[in-house]
Amino acid sequence: MKKVITVCPYCGSGCKINLLVEGNKIVGAEGANGVTNEGELCLKGYYGWDFLNDTKLLTPRLTKPMIRRQRGADFEAVSWDEAIDFAATRLKAIKAAHGPDSIMVTGSSRGTGNESNYIAQKFARAVIGTNNIDCCARVCHGPSVAGLMVTLGNGAMSNSINEIEDTKCILVFGYNAADSHPIVARRIIKAKEKGAKIIVCDPRYIETARLADLYLPLKNGTNMALVNAFANVLINENLYKPDFVAQYAEGFEEYKAAVAKYTPEYTAEITGLDPQLVRDAMRMYAGAPTATILWGMGVTQWGQAVDVVKGLSSLATITGNLGRPNVGVGPVRGQNNVQGACDMGALPNTLPGYYPVTDAAAREKFAKAWGVPSIPAEKGFGITEVPHKIHEGKLKAYYIFGEDPLQTDPDLGMLREAFSKLDLIIVQDIFMTKTAMMADVIFPATSWGEHENVFSSADRGFQRCYKAVDAKGDVKDDWEIHSLMATAMGYPMKYNNAQEIWDELRNLCHLYTGATYEKMADLGYVQWPCETEDHPGTPWLYKGNKFDTPSGKALLFGTEWRPPLEKVDADYPLGLCTVREVGHYSCRSMTGNCTALQTLADEPGYVQIHPDDAKTYGVKDQALVWVSSRRGKVITRANHNDRVNKGAVYMTYQWWIGACNELTVDHLDPISKTPEYKFSAVKVEAIADQAWAEKYVQTEYSKMKAGMRKAAMAG
């Protein structure tokens, strides 16, 4: 038996794992002594690898290229040559007829790695000639990237995951570490044991609220009002650091004016919070010698998200909690490599290394390196704009790489309808998914564990994953598939291995130049910026309080609070908020095929509802219920839960039957284009005939599984 070092493919904590391999089969996993996990793993790390053995519990692995000659026809297994030719011919024709910007490409924030994301964006920019490349950062921490880029100059965690345990105060805002990142939750517990004060702002009584010194159960959709009130208290009670502000920040007068009316008394009605609690929270935060803000989807998945990120950044700035160890701003990235996909330029507005596409010198550098006359200067489309651009007739083809938007994007009914209008859908994945079922071409790829690559963890740490087993079936590495497509479209592209790609990109991006494969060997951890090979990497940013903004100063920001788009009313009286299931990941194509994880939690999932609301709507605990919004209706199981607030219900987003994204609203933050997953008006209705409902769930689930199996096994 051999041990192969890898990085967990499930969240951004960057846990190092030893995969135990016998012959060509993985037989177990144990925690390796990585920088962030120190030998610990959670359930997904320990029990999340057996999908590689093609268990077919949920869906089968894709093992051969497939095409569909006509919409609605069955898939047909073909050779790689035929599949590439089929896809490239059609893509070229679309480009010729409608221009490069009629094609949308995705990166993948999941198990594919940084090298393949670099190649995907190179394919978009150099081969197709468009900035229409995006990844699922758009639906998660896109606002953190957009907000922090403006206020501080880098869209990532300013400090490291392991510094969390040595901070003296943690302000947890809209972030449920226990379900999203158990290994980060572990650091919060250690911080508490070392004497840190914990402040939690969340409408649900989450696990971290149990250890909190102060718990602020704000009303759903009132983040900006609370962040403004925090700023108001810091300024009016002179809790902030005027010297730090004077030397290292800008925009203070505008900031002060913007938050002036947001006294805790004024915001009490909006947030539902006692003014004294708000004041106490800021006295605690500002009074700590070191303080860290952690946030998650509770901040970013709103129609007003970028503004709140900027507001949180401003709290850290005016209290001097930046530019040193154990402080800072921490948007903890959800998917294992969403940081990496952003680092690699799988974004419509930045090239690899975060050079804006509007930067002429950077464009020239990349164009020269890639051997093309120019790179487009206009920002491309985000993935959440796709359905609208299809309806406007601007998008004709969608090349989806390692993502399942027909499970994870909002308002699925609307999205399916838009997809049906596309001329060409290419899906490159490891499993049959709901999105792949609508494809015209399917490219089967190697999985995490079957190729080597680099991931970026949430705190900017580059780490290597080694190959554990050979893939079965006629599959190829993602970057090789993109290279074949590029070559077929008239741009010869060839690499021999992932390291060649890595070396190309690190030499183009000054932030990553010093992060060599050698330095990342085994348990190596290199945090960008790392500009030279003798540099060890950067655990915390903004040394000397020099920010990476054009002026070198941190920008302060406050603005008016905007309520959520949808309002609850007599027909739809509850606010639906979508949340995470600890044992499942993303669209569930991986964890749903893992024996233990699938056994622990399976369809149709739950709607968490306060017992008082459940009583009002006549819903029994554990009974199957209908949940509906103005957009759709799904069946799920009721979970009476006194940790959730009245008036709101919560569902996790990876189920097919209890698919909450059939219900969510397609309302986007104006800057980051991130959907308001956290608030859709819904109603919950009891089902009288439970036996019928149980049978319905099982029948529909079996039907979906059988359909996908049949499609994936096409001859």
Added chain:
Amino acid sequence: MNRFVIAEASKCIGCRTCEIACAMAHPAGGNADALTPRTFAPRLTVVRSGTITTPILCRQCDDAPCVRACPSGAIVYAQDSVQVLQERCVGCKTCVVACPYGAMTVVTTPAAAASDSVLASRKTKSEAQKCDLCIDRAEGPACIPSCPTKALHLIDKDRMAATLRKRQAQAALDLAAGVQF
């Protein structure tokens, strides 16, 4: 004193890694690859109520209600713990009712029929299941190392004595701080 596994509720994040570790250490039929919802039977349960989250499992009582209640002598004291002799269990559930911690469950699975006769009655095998401290596992209880926050501990005589000494020393210090009448 019987040994037992207990959790520090303040460290538990409700991730249920211990439940899977337990179920994998006690696979029905001995095959963890064949785990299904029917054979997934962890012997500890993560309880999440209003303000507490913690795994609940057998306390290995020194004067155990389950041992006293069992009519078939299936539950015994062995290796500083309470163990179930499955060949004696009749699935009567008296132990389930007796246990104050809700730590015992009776799991009934179909057994192979004794004959092919159409008159053969339904054959089942029942097992009273609870934490057995992974008594046959050389590394000890599987749940403990799996916990990412290290909330689970094995308490034996020595560990209990050390904890008592620590508490007593602290109590003495508190008294030294000045008790006055």
